[in-house]
Amino acid sequence: MIAAALLCLEAAGLCAEIAGRVVAVHDGDTITVLTPDKTQFRVRLQSIDAPELKQAFGNNSKRELSRVVFGKQVRVGEQGKDQYDRVLGQVYAGPTWVNDAQVKAGMAWVYLAYSSDPRLVAAEKAAHDFKRGLWKDKAPAPPWDWRRTESQGGGTMRSRGRH
Numbered sequence: 393m394i395a396a397a398l399l400c401l402e403a404a405g406l407c408a409e410i411a412g413r414v415v416a417v418h419d420g421d422t423i424t425v426l427t428p429d430k431t432q433f434r435v436r437l438q439s440i441d442a443p444e445l446k447q448a449f450g451n452n453s454k455r456e457l458s459r460v461v462f463g464k465q466v467r468v469g470e471q472g473k474d475q476y477d478r479v480l481g482q483v484y485a486g487p488t489w490v491n492d493a494q495v496k497a498g499m500a501w502v503y504l505a506y507s508s509d510p511r512l513v514a515a516e517k518a519a520h521d522f523k524r525g526l527w528k529d530k531a532p533a534p535p536w537d538w539r540r541t542e543s544q545g546g547g548t549m550r551s552r553g554r555h
Contacts, residue, residue, distance in 0.1 A: 410435070410468040410479065414461040419445050420453025420499050422478065423461060425468060436478040437491045438471050439507030441535045442500040444542075448533070449526040453499040456525075460493055461485050498525020501534050 416424035420442025443450040468481035483490040494500040498519040
């Protein structure tokens with residue numbers, strides 16, 4: 393089913409597939425995939441945004457993503473590149489949709505500026521309602537707000553209360 397979905401997306405010209413082993417996990421939403429021909433791709437998990445490493449739950453998010461993918465074979469449905477030349481993709485480790493798994497575990501937000509996938513939105517709401525991961529915090533700061541505050545000299549971040 394997942395392979396069929398990737399093929400459908402590929403047939404529609406929306407993505408190509410990258411397959412390989414995860415050799416690095418940089419944070420909660422970025423990995424490096426090494427293909428059998430020894431090509432490395434830095435992949436940003438599309439549609440989600442995990443806490444920055446210096447942010448609350450940032451290291452937890454990285455640790456959870458590592459648990460799910462590090463050293464494992466993955467498939468990436470490529471959906472373009474970002475401004476840092478990273479591949480944007482939907483990542484699958486076996487039957488697990490990794491982007492969704494990070495959100496379900498409360499290790500990332502849905503990046504609504506770039507996605508409104510109802511499955512991810514529902515996963516985030518469930519993680520929030522059950523206080524999983526970053527949702528245990530009374531006022532988790534979305535990474536996009538945290539980055540903006542940090543670039544302006546820092547300060548205390550409070551949640552905008554999406555839920």
